[in-house]
Each structure stands twice: as structure tokens, then as C-alpha cells.
Amino acid sequence: MSNTKILVTGATGQLGRLVIQSLLKRLAADTIIAGVRDPARAADLAALGVEVRAVDYSKPEMLAAAFAGVDRLLLISSSEVGARAAQHRNVVDAASKAGVGLLAYTSLLGGETSPLPLKAEHVATEDYIRASGLPFVLLRNGWYLENYNGFIPSALDHGVVAGAAGEGRISAAARADYAEAAALVLTEGVAHAGQIYELAGDTAFTMTEWAAALSAASGKPVRYHDMTEADYRALLVQVGLPAPVADLLSSSDAGAAKGGLFDDSGTLGRLIGRPTTSLATVLKAAVV
Numbered sequence: 001m002s003n004t005k006i007l008v009t010g011a012t013g014q015l016g017r018l019v020i021q022s023l024l025k026r027l028a029a030d031t032i033i034a035g036v037r038d039p040a041r042a043a044d045l046a047a048l049g050v051e052v053r054a055v056d057y058s059k060p061e062m063l064a065a066a067f068a069g070v071d072r073l074l075l076i077s078s079s080e081v082g083a084r085a086a087q088h089r090n091v092v093d094a095a096s097k098a099g100v101g102l103l104a105y106t107s108l109l110g111g112e113t114s115p116l117p118l119k120a121e122h123v124a125t126e127d128y129i130r131a132s133g134l135p136f137v138l139l140r141n142g143w144y145l146e147n148y149n150g151f152i153p154s155a156l157d158h159g160v161v162a163g164a165a166g167e168g169r170i171s172a173a174a175r176a177d178y179a180e181a182a183a184l185v186l187t188e189g190v191a192h193a194g195q196i197y198e199l200a201g202d203t204a205f206t207m208t209e210w211a212a213a214l215s216a217a218s219g220k221p222v223r224y225h226d227m228t229e230a231d232y233r234a235l236l237v238q239v240g241l242p243a244p245v246a247d248l249l250s251s252s253d254a255g256a257a258k259g260g261l262f263d264d265s266g267t268l269g270r271l272i273g274r275p276t277t278s279l280a281t282v283l284k285a286a287v288v
């Protein structure tokens with residue numbers, strides 16, 4: 001294991017930084033490579049002894065060099081919705097050329113069965129990875145609990161949070177828990193090859209329950225107001241969100257209403273060997 005090199009892409013992103021932190025608890029820093037678009041933003045990681053390499057999914061010519069000598073690679077899905085499938089193909093092609101021994105990919109809970117429109121690029125990437133012949137692991141992540149933190153200030157100001165998730169149960173988990181699972185898979189390596197992990201929080205909540213949990217954490221009354229997908233989209237645009245973001249949030253809520261963000265397999269907790277972080281814990285940290 002000591003010579004095994006692990007590269008994490010998107011390492012200056014929120015999930016990527018947590019994966020690197022989790023790897024550093026398990027492995028020597030000089031076995032870890034942070035793949036980043038802008039190495040200047042990874043000076044703190046370099047100071048810890050982590051090698052920093054330039055990795056831009058949209059620049060295939062740089063990827064082959066970036067992956068030289070890499071045994072295990074975590075492809076963190078790009079945040080550039082719409083451009084992702086092509087970007088991910090570049091990464092998979094370069095990983096194949098470099099002879100990477102294990103490719104892990106952060107996909108979407110449910111994969112091809114997900115009702116979320118967001119699934120298209122993830123399914124395309126999963127298919128491309130399967131066809132590449134590379135040993136792979138699919139980390140099908142559910143929603144982050146932190147996705148809802150951005151709603152907290154306005155929910156506390158107005159006493160209401162809006163959405164289109166209906167009574168859909170949402171098995172969200174903390175980003176750090178998904179990161180720990182990814183780090184564990186990368187550390188243990190080929191034992192996980194071929195696995196498809198549906199990863200989600202141990203406990204699910206409806207948005208009505210999310211509002212109640214926020215009330216409990218803050219001491220202020222908050223209720224959930226359910227809307228149609230179209231009305232919620234219009235509201236998000238009205239409060240200033242760009243149309244593509246409003247589309248993403250409203251269509252994801254509609255998918256949640258259909259149960260697309262629910263999972264009760266307990267896989268994430270089993271992988272990390274402890275209960276997943278609760279909604280109350282994340283809200284408590286967010287409201288202080």
C-alpha cells in the first residue's frame with residue numbers, strides 16, 4: 001500500500017477537500033495527490049505534503065500527464081451541469097490510457113432509476129465507465145444535508161421555507177460522511193471493484209420535518225410551504241436565482257416528491273462503520 005498513489009479530482013471543492021482530509025487520517029500525505037483546476041488554491045494541501053497536480057476535465061491534453069503513476073482515482077462529478085458528460089469522458093479516457101487500477105465516481109442515488117432529470121449526465125458517465133473496462137466503483141451519493149443550509153436565513157426571517165418536494169422523504173447525509181466513504185473505498189482499493197454503493201443518510205425527513213427540525217435548532221417557528229414545480233421555479237427566479245439553477249432545484253424537488261432521494265439501505269452507515277450524521281447536528285452547527 002505504501003507506494004499506492006491515490007488522486008482525488010475536484011480537490012479544492014467542498015467534497016474533495018473533505019475526502020483529502022479523510023485520506024490524511026488513514027494514509028501518508030505523500031501517497032495522496034490533489035487534482036485541482038487552480039494549484040494556487042491548493043497551497044494549504046501542498047503544505048501538508050500532498051502532491052498537487054493540475055486537472056481540468058475540459059483539457060484532455062493535460063489529463064494523461066496528470067494521471068501518470070496513479071493507482072486509484074476518485075472522479076468527483078463536475079459542477080458544470082450540462083458540460084459534465086463530455087468532461088467526465090475525458091477523465092475516463094485519460095485514466096484508461098494511464099492504466100489506473102481503480103476508478104471511483106461520485107454518481108447520483110438510484111442511478112438509472114432516479115426520477116431526477118439530473119441523472120442523465122450521471123447515467124451517461126456510469127455507462128462510459130463500464131464500457132471503458134477499467135475496474136470501477138460507483139459511489140451513488142444522495143443529497144447533502146448541507147444543500148438546505150442556504151435556505152436557513154430566509155426561513156428564519158420569514159418563518160417559512162418553500163419547495164416542491166411534497167411529502168417525499170429525503171435521506172440526505174452530511175458531505176463529510178460521503179467523503180469518509182469515498183476515502184475508505186480509495187484506501188481499501190480493489191476489494192470494492194465492481195461495487196455500486198447507494199449512499200444516503202440513515203434517517204429520512206420530509207421538508208415539513210426539515211422545517212420542524214430547523215424550528216427546534218433555532219427556537220424560531222418555521223413551516224414548510226409546498227408548491228407546484230412550476231410555481232416553485234417561478235419563485236426561485238423571482239428571488240434572483242439564475243434560470244438554470246431554478247430548473248435544477250425545482251426539478252430535483254419534484255424528483256424528491258416521487259421518492260427519488262429516499263434510500264433505506266443503510267449502506268453509507270455500514271461503510272463508514274457508524275451512524276450517519278443527523279439532520280439535527282448539521283442544523284445546530286448551521287444556526288449558531
Ligand SMILES: NC(=O)c1ccc[n+]([C@@H]2O[C@H](COP(=O)([O-])OP(=O)(O)OC[C@H]3O[C@@H](n4cnc5c(N)ncnc54)[C@H](OP(=O)(O)O)[C@@H]3O)[C@@H](O)[C@H]2O)c1
Binds near residue numbers: 014038055079
Ligand atoms: N449530492 C449532492 O447533494 C450534490 C449537491 C451539489 C453538487 N453535487 C455534485 O457533487 C460534486 C461535488 O460536490 P461539492 O459540494 O464538492 O461541489 P463543489 O464544492 O462545487 O465542487 C465542485 C468541484 O468540481 C470541480 N470542477 C468543476 N469543473 C471542473 C473542471 N472542468 N475540471 C476539473 N474540476 C472541475 C471544481 O473545481 P474548482 O475547485 O476549481 O472550482 C470543484 O473542486 C459537484 O461537483 C456536483 O457534481 C452533489
